[in-house]
Amino acid sequence: MDKNNKKNLIGLTDEELIVFVREENKNAYSFIIDRYHNKIWAYIYRLINDPNDTDDLVQQTFINIYTNINSFNPKKRFSPWIYRIAHNLSVNYLKKKKSKISIDRNEDIVKKLFSKEDLFNEVFKKEEYVKINKLLNELPEKYKTPLILRFAEEKSYEEISEILRIPKNTVGTFINRAEKILRKEMKIFYDRKK
Amino acid sequence: MIEKNKKKVIEKIESGEVKIKSRWFFLARKLGLQSGLALSVILLIIIVNAFFYYIKTNNLLSELHYGPSLWQEVLHFFPYDLVLIGVILILIINFLVRKFEFHYWKPFIIMFLLSALLIIILASILLVFDFNERISGFLEDCGFRVPFMSDFYIQRCGQIPQ
Numbered sequence: 001m002d003k004n005n006k007k008n009l010i011g012l013t014d015e016e017l018i019v020f021v022r023e024e025n026k027n028a029y030s031f032i033i034d035r036y037h038n039k040i041w042a043y044i045y046r047l048i049n050d051p052n053d054t055d056d057l058v059q060q061t062f063i064n065i066y067t068n069i070n071s072f073n074p075k076k077r078f079s080p081w082i083y084r085i086a087h088n089l090s091v092n093y094l095k096k097k098k099s100k101i102s103i104d105r106n107e108d109i110v111k112k113l114f115s116k117e118d119l120f121n122e123v124f125k126k127e128e129y130v131k132i133n134k135l136l137n138e139l140p141e142k143y144k145t146p147l148i149l150r151f152a153e154e155k156s157y158e159e160i161s162e163i164l165r166i167p168k169n170t171v172g173t174f175i176n177r178a179e180k181i182l183r184k185e186m187k188i189f190y191d192r193k194k
Numbered sequence: 195m196i197e198k199n200k201k202k203v204i205e206k207i208e209s210g211e212v213k214i215k216s217r218w219f220f221l222a223r224k225l226g227l228q229s230g231l232a233l234s235v236i237l238l239i240i241i242v243n244a245f246f247y248y249i250k251t252n253n254l255l256s257e258l259h260y261g262p263s264l265w266q267e268v269l270h271f272f273p274y275d276l277v278l279i280g281v282i283l284i285l286i287i288n289f290l291v292r293k294f295e296f297h298y299w300k301p302f303i304i305m306f307l308l309s310a311l312l313i314i315i316l317a318s319i320l321l322v323f324d325f326n327e328r329i330s331g332f333l334e335d336c337g338f339r340v341p342f343m344s345d346f347y348i349q350r351c352g353q354i355p356q
Binding site: 022026029030033034037038041055058059062063066067068069070071161165166167 | 196198199200202203204206207212213214215216217219220298
C-alpha cells in the first residue's frame with residue numbers, strides 16, 4: 001500500500017474502513033488491527049486475567065472479524081460488533097476453564113464508582129483495596145461485565161446493550177444494583193471499623 | 195505485543211489459512227432463519243387454533259361445570275399432543291428469535307406476552323372464519339389420509355361422547 005493510500009485510510013471511519021477492506025483492499029485490514037488491538041486486548045485481559053491466553057483470544061477475535069466481515073452491516077457501529085465477538089470468545093474461554101470473571105486490578109472501576117462518595121479517600125488506602133477487590137469479585141457474574149464496560153471501557157448504555165445483547169434498561173438496572181451492593185457493603189465495613 | 199499479534203493474524207490471512215466467508219453464505223443463513231421463523235409462527239397459530247377447535251367441538255369447557263368425574267374425563271380427553279407440539283414450536287421460535295439482533299431491544303417478557311397475545315388473536319380469527327371446518331371438509335372429501343390431521347379432524351374433533 002503506498003503512502004497516499006495510507007493517508008487516505010487514516011481519515012476513514014471504522015465502518016468505511018471495513019467496507020474498503022471487503023470491497024477494495026484486504027491488506028487494509030491491518031489498520032483495523034492497529035485501531036482496536038489495545039482496546040480489545042485490555043478488555044479481554046480484564047475478563048480473563050491471563051496475559052498469554054489474552055494474546056490468543058485477541059488473535060482469534062481479529063480472525064473472526066475478518067472471516068465474518070461480510071456479515072457486518074456498515075450502517076451500524078463497528079465498535080460494539082468487535083467487542084461482542086471478543087466478549088463471546090472470552091466467555092466461552094471462561095466456561096471451558098470453569099473460572100469466573102475477575103475484576104482485580106481494575107482501579108478505573110473503583111475510582112469511578114466511589115468518585116462522588118465520601119468514602120473515596122478511604123477506598124484507596126492499601127488495606128481497603130483488598131476488601132473492595134473481594135467485593136467486586138463477589139458480585140454476580142451478570143453485573144461484572146456491564147461494570148467493566150461502563151467504567152473501564154467507558155461504553156455508553158446503548159453500546160453495552162449491543163455488546164451484551166440485553167435491553168438498555170437492563171444494563172442500567174445491573175449497573176445501579178452493582179453500585180448499590182458495593183456502596184452498602186463498604187459502608188457496613190467502615191461503620192464496623194469505626 | 196501488538197506487532198506480534200498483528201503479524202500472526204496477517205500471516206494467516208496472507209497464507210490463505212483464513213478466508214472471508216462469502217456474502218451468499220450470510221444471505222442464505224438470514225433467509226433460512228427468517229423463513230424458519232415465519233413457518234414456525236404460522237404452524238404455532240394453526241396448532242393454537244386447532245386446540246381451540248378441539249375444545250369447542252368437544253364441549254370441553256362446558257363439561258367442567260359437572261363435577262369431579264367429568265374433570266377426570268376432560269383430563270383424559272385433553273389434547274396433550276397439541277400442547278406438546280405447541281411447546282416444541284415455542285422453543286424453536288425462541289431459539290430462532292435469539293439469532294436475530296432485535297431480540298434484546300425490548301424486555302423479553304413484554305415481547306413474549308405481546309407475541310402470545312397476537313398468536314391467540316390470529317388463532318381465534320381462524321376459528322371464527324371456519325378455517326377448521328374447511329380443512330375438515332377437505333380431509334373428508336380428498337380420499338387420502340394426511341398424517342395426524344385426518345386423525346385429528348375426523349376421528350377426534352366432535353367425537354367425545356357427551
